[in-house]
Amino acid sequence: MYIVLERRPDGGVLAHHTDDGGRVTTTDAVREGDLATYVSSREPGDTRWVWHDTAAWYPRLLAAGVRVERCHDLRLAHVILRSSLFTAHTSIAAAPSSGWDRLAGAAAVDLDALFDVEQRDDLDPVAEFALQREAVTGSDARIGRLVNAESAGALVAAEMTHAGLPWRADAHDALLAAALGPRPRHGERPAELERLADEVRRALDAPDLNPDSPPELVRALRRAGITVDSTRSHELKRIEHPVIPPLLEFKKLARLHTANGWHWLDTWVRDGRFRPVYVPGGVVTGRWASNGGGALQLPAQVRSAVIADPGWKLVVADAAQLEPRVLAGMSADTAMATAARASDLYQAMVDSGAVQTREQAKYGILGAIYGGTRGESGRMLPRITRAYPRAMALVEDAARAGERGERVRTWLGRTSPLPGEAMVTSTDEPDAVDRAAQGRARAWGRFTRNFVVQGTAAEWALHWMATLRIRLWELGDGRLEERPHLAFFLHDEVVVHTPEASAERVAETIRECAAEAGRLLFGSFPIEFPLSVAIVDDYGQAK
Template sequence: MNRVVLERRAEGAVAARELGDDGTTVGETRLPAGSLAGFVRERERVPVRWVWDDTTRWYPALLDAGVRVERCTDLRLTHAVLRRSPLVDQALLTAGETAAWDALQPVTPADPALFPLEDPADGLDPVAEHERQQAALAASTHPARLALLLAAESSGALVAAEMTHAGLPWRADVHERLLTELLGPRPPHGSRPAVLEALAREVRAALRAPELNPDSPGALLRALQSAGLAVEDTRSWTLEQLDHPVVGPLLEYKRLSRLLTANGWAWLDAWVREGRFRSWFVPGGVVTGRWASSGGGALSVPVQVRPAAVADDGWRLVVADVAQLEPRVLAGMSGDDAMAEAARAADLYEGMVAGGAVETRTQAKVAILGAMYGATRGGSGRIMPRLTRRYPRAIGLVEEAARAGERGEVVHTLLGRGSPRPTGAWAERAVALGEPAEVAGSREERDRHRRAWGRFTRNFVVQGTGAEWALCWLADLRNRLWRLGGAGPLQQRPHLVFFLHDEVVVHTPDHLADAVAEEVRRAAAAAGRLLFGAFPVDFPLDVSVVASWADAG
């Protein structure tokens, strides 16, 4: 496959450098930035992989011009993966500009210009970085796995840009109605909505604090304590334990206040334009490889406002999520046949019960989550010996990851994403035997940090591999949707509009909805084969075809 490196040049020019099989430049085309979209559109007629410093700096403008690319290498994202992977010889990535690549950050589409002014990426050499990355990949201990991860990470960057470009369909009138029903009419700026103000009065009356501002945690805590309530904080869980008339109105006040702050009228004004909610998705924004978002809280849209996510007339939303992704991933990456057998059930926890590992679904869920997250005491701890006997390879994998973390070592996901190195005194040196008694406290402190880091690495290997499965699902689904949709630009075909860890939302013409649902399932099965080969672990999906996101099962 041809590879073309795009570089910014002086005075708004672009250089497209054609790479040969050995990675050397075999040709170069220079063109004005305004001609780039036409150039890319023409080159996309045959398979090509675009190599660029960062997808957020190139792809949004191409999408605005109606150009969709099939493949890219995002050097910023792939650099970050390789720099942290323990499978890679870091000397092969080291150069004078390595620190600058380490520091390079994505940009948001706030600047209407094709290239931002004084962009730190302009001082970087993408061809040299690509050569270093290819050398590091070839010399790694598992090049095929890492190559799959790098390709999936770059495809994720394309998906993220396309979801921001297309936007999640959002009815501002429905959102307004929901807010009015829950909070009352939109208040003047600086005033509370009527429902919140009424609840605030109830709270003040119950606490006999007529001047109380319930939005002030400090004032609220003092008022609670003055009313004779022995509380140390104002968290909802703490309040739920109290027996006092203030509890009901105060919990409701907190719930609705969170909605107003996170997704109220100000959110609607800032983030919904022309019938679309557009946030900026950040692939690899979390150390495990999970995504983050920038602006608008795209990854935490509450159920109260999801009825506003409504498909266009003549269109539908296909909503799909995978059941118990991480336990299924653990079964696959550990090669544990007994856990894979449990995963063949639509509900893995019920499969564990049927297999005789535990008596109830609740026990199964508590135990397996405890194994993955490090809650190996209490109820979870009592079941752990039975889980270890029934699923020795799965439990052994997370236990070894925990022990490695406690030793201060780096662990990695199935495809090779590495965990961060621990910091702190405990990670810098082992506790020496025979230390005097006066340092016992510091020894206990180091042990506490060591165990905490072990809990992190225990979960890192599973959550990170789950993120890799999801990336492969997204990448394959993205191309399946494009092929399914016939002719026309992205927004006229079935296209992804939302992704959160193990859930996707596709906006599709009504007549293609059933076909989209089938492709979503096929892409999930393909992701399982990519990561785990012929190992028999299933990833069943809950798929809904709905008019509104809120109607998904």
């Protein structure tokens, strides 16, 4: 049963019961203060709640202690269905631009502002849901699975923000003090950064240098006879000069201070929890992003501050070599799937005789996925292609399609955007071909080559989390934060916060859900997704 929730101008809510095609059968009028009770009375059950944006509706329910089993997120589904190659023949693809297209580009929208009286006709959730159901039921079944998984991911994101990642502010402060020195006064550098800055100035004979300024630093390096084009660490590491060690250390600590220093701690950690705002589908491939807090870029230097509550544990799991395994599943390359049965796919490639070293295997496969044609990646490509022809054909076909200005799709149907018109080249006069345009075409081909694999890996992760979310709920009692629950997600890694007594069962469940995600995507094709799983007291112990 579907129930479409619609905000009324007076602040109440209309709950439209619909059939499978999105046609309204009955409607309940619910007062704003009664919404949590209304939803709770239908949970758990077979209801799928339909709303414009999970990020606007669900946190209010969670705050009232109400968890929902299933939802349909109209905003996220619109992004997928509007552009998918699977739904190109449907009404939603042909519909004129509307408020739903504007909403689709937003990470989250204030509910009251969204349903302003002047905009309600343009953002009718019932009409949009009917249009989406028509597209799903009239298209490849995989697109419906993607929409459901994307909506489940939105529930996971809201629940992780609600529960929060356990974070000890005192431990974080101690880590910063050990690396940077005591907390400085506002506007001042920490003592260790200032010491390193002075060492850099002396090494370059530049007493007034501000090493935080890339243009100043480049000029000072050049005056010292060091030819550089930028101050990127990878470029500096190739240089032999006394200034390089303190400069690299300064840059590393400066990043820590800027990205996860005391200001970050004051801003993002409250009541022992880090509560980032996740943005499901925030990247064009379907990968998640975050809206502040840098949730998807937590450096190893601060992970020891992520400490489980007393009597609880963190179960940390990450998928090994996820993208190559996804590629094997998409392409049904049995030779690569055979290598994927090992916990280390790259070493299995060496053992099979495909390449001579693990480094060659890694560079060759990642070069194929990301379009690397130079160095070790380029040298290994012929051998990788001979060993795994179906897998290499899939990414090569995606690259060629991108170079021709065509769109490509992931396994479940998320579709790449079109390149800009400037990419198109003319072949009428070969001698006059625009070489810059050809370069842009090749670059777009590298994008589409990676899009199909990275996007499908994101789909696998969605299914992993969606399945795990349900199974974890069954392992405990009480409110969400009182049971084993997902606390953090990073592309191919999850952290579950769990009572210690359930930790081993949680670890087993995480592995089972990873295997189930593979079956949901690739059916009976024999591709495996092994995990590295650790039960720890703090996140830093997991690596």
